Amino acid sequence: MLYSGNGRAYNIIKYPVSLGCVMLKILIISADEGVAGKIAQAMPPGACQLTLAGAEEDLISLINRQKPRIILLVREGRLSEAVSQLQKIKSYDPLLEVIVLGQPESEARVAEVIKAGALDYLSLPVRPEALAESLKKLEEKISVRRETYQLERELASKYIFEGMVSRNPIMLELFTLVERLARHQITVLVTGETGTGKELAARALHRLSPRKDRPLVVVDCTTLPESLFESEVFGYERGAFTGADRAKNGLLKEADGGTIFFDEISEIPLSSQAKLLRFLSERTFKPLGANRLVKVDVRVICATNRNLREEIKKGTFREDLFHRINVAEVNLPPLRKRKEDIPLLCLHFIDRYNQRFGKAVRGLSNRVKKILFEYDWPGNIRELEKVIERGVMLTADNFIDIQHLPEGMISLVETELVGDKTYPYVNLTLSEIEKKHLLEVLRANGFNKQKAARALGITRPALYRKLKKYKLDV
Numbered sequence: 001m002l003y004s005g006n007g008r009a010y011n012i013i014k015y016p017v018s019l020g021c022v023m024l025k026i027l028i029i030s031a032d033e034g035v036a037g038k039i040a041q042a043m044p045p046g047a048c049q050l051t052l053a054g055a056e057e058d059l060i061s062l063i064n065r066q067k068p069r070i071i072l073l074v075r076e077g078r079l080s081e082a083v084s085q086l087q088k089i090k091s092y093d094p095l096l097e098v099i100v101l102g103q104p105e106s107e108a109r110v111a112e113v114i115k116a117g118a119l120d121y122l123s124l125p126v127r128p129e130a131l132a133e134s135l136k137k138l139e140e141k142i143s144v145r146r147e148t149y150q151l152e153r154e155l156a157s158k159y160i161f162e163g164m165v166s167r168n169p170i171m172l173e174l175f176t177l178v179e180r181l182a183r184h185q186i187t188v189l190v191t192g193e194t195g196t197g198k199e200l201a202a203r204a205l206h207r208l209s210p211r212k213d214r215p216l217v218v219v220d221c222t223t224l225p226e227s228l229f230e231s232e233v234f235g236y237e238r239g240a241f242t243g244a245d246r247a248k249n250g251l252l253k254e255a256d257g258g259t260i261f262f263d264e265i266s267e268i269p270l271s272s273q274a275k276l277l278r279f280l281s282e283r284t285f286k287p288l289g290a291n292r293l294v295k296v297d298v299r300v301i302c303a304t305n306r307n308l309r310e311e312i313k314k315g316t317f318r319e320d321l322f323h324r325i326n327v328a329e330v331n332l333p334p335l336r337k338r339k340e341d342i343p344l345l346c347l348h349f350i351d352r353y354n355q356r357f358g359k360a361v362r363g364l365s366n367r368v369k370k371i372l373f374e375y376d377w378p379g380n381i382r383e384l385e386k387v388i389e390r391g392v393m394l395t396a397d398n399f400i401d402i403q404h405l406p407e408g409m410i411s412l413v414e415t416e417l418v419g420d421k422t423y424p425y426v427n428l429t430l431s432e433i434e435k436k437h438l439l440e441v442l443r444a445n446g447f448n449k450q451k452a453a454r455a456l457g458i459t460r461p462a463l464y465r466k467l468k469k470y471k472l473d474v
Helices: 035-041 059-066 079-092 107-115 128-157 169-182 198-207 226-234 270-284 308-312 317-323 339-357 366-374 380-394 407-420 430-444 449-456 460-468
Strands: 002-005 006-012 024-029 048-053 070-074 097-100 119-121 188-191 216-220 259-263 297-304 330-331
Touching: 002 169, 006 330, 024 035, 035 048, 035 070, 035 128, 048 059, 059 070, 059 079, 079 097, 079 226, 079 259, 079 430, 097 128, 107 119, 119 128, 169 198, 169 330, 188 198, 198 259, 226 270, 270 317, 308 317, 339 366, 339 380, 366 380, 430 449, 430 460, 449 460
Parallel strands: 002 048, 024 048, 024 070, 070 097, 097 119, 188 297, 188 330, 216 259, 259 297
Antiparallel strands: 002 006
16 A cells, blocks of 8 residues: 655555455545554555545645545544535535544434535544445445446447437437438438538438448538539539540439438539539439430438528528428437437547547546536537547546646636626625625635635634624634
8 A cells, every 4th residue: 555645655554455456546634644544554455545635735636636536534623624624525526435534423413424425434543344344335336336337328329329329309309200201212401500410310311211222422512612513513524624534423423323412502602503403303414514414313411500591581592492402301409409418429429439549438527517518519519529539538537527628618618607697695785795705715725714814815813803793603
């Protein structure tokens, strides 16, 4: 067992402790190194890393640095002070287990500590069998979490439909609609914001169709300049233009017997829209420079992130073409309207990028989950995927934490939270606000009055006067 004080190893004890086959990292918070030594001696055999920290240290910073599995919080003053420290730890990371150690207390007082989030309360001097029993409780909780983790994985796989992941009621209805539409020849328009998964929906329409064994050809209309659109889509004959030294089949011909997918169809130049309309009406077209008509059998799927009705009003999209491609519509909702899918999508992407990067990331920290739910996701699922890809790549642990998120996302969420919140004390007097603020600062500093006074920017005697003024016995 590595026994270190304030982050620095100062002694190696030759007989350590284990929790299954997992290295158990334990942080002891105590001002008394002698107590830490006695706790070390009470440990059952195995393998663990034991670190000692003084009660005056910045707990959150230390936890973030040491990443312990369990904290042994030695109570050295009032029980309320230990409870305050416990609550601070649990609010930072609810999954971090805390055992409080102190002088023997009544059952009611022990229950108060357990209710505040402690795994157990042990009387000092600690008995080896009592500590072993508490560690056994921890092992049982970890086992339950492991089972929950497995169930989450099974749930995620249950709600995968042709590469799309959702348990949102609207999305589940869309999955049924896609399945029904796939069986028929009709043209489908897939709509939705950027990053909502329009191409995945188009691929599902093809894979579930009778044409699944034939080609799916994707036309990215955003990357084709007006001068190349017709030659790429319809093809050309030799000599049709300068440089055309041989004939070339267009994408429509390549898709013969299968499906052609026009992604972001609103980007097609007006001059080419008429020719596409004729093809949709007659299923024939002329390659550039040709005198003959070419007939193909293709199923057409289109997608757009724009409101085509608005584009018609602007004069940038033909109304008759719109009616041709909008025989049936699949409208994908943005991620901000299906946030219940975020946990499933995260697990789905974590599994994908674990394989790609050779990692074993298991999930997200609670702080990251909170940020992901509060964020508005302008880039939708594509943006979420990139966030998870970055997190899996950067983390050296089993979980993606806040430092692995893009800086802009964290600051934006914080700004939105401040901007959206109504000021909570608008109906309070200045005296009532000051009293509340004193309590919050004291609580944040573990009811250490010297640290609280420093945080408030006042002297310790001044703090005592304010406590007396507001009759705060803390």
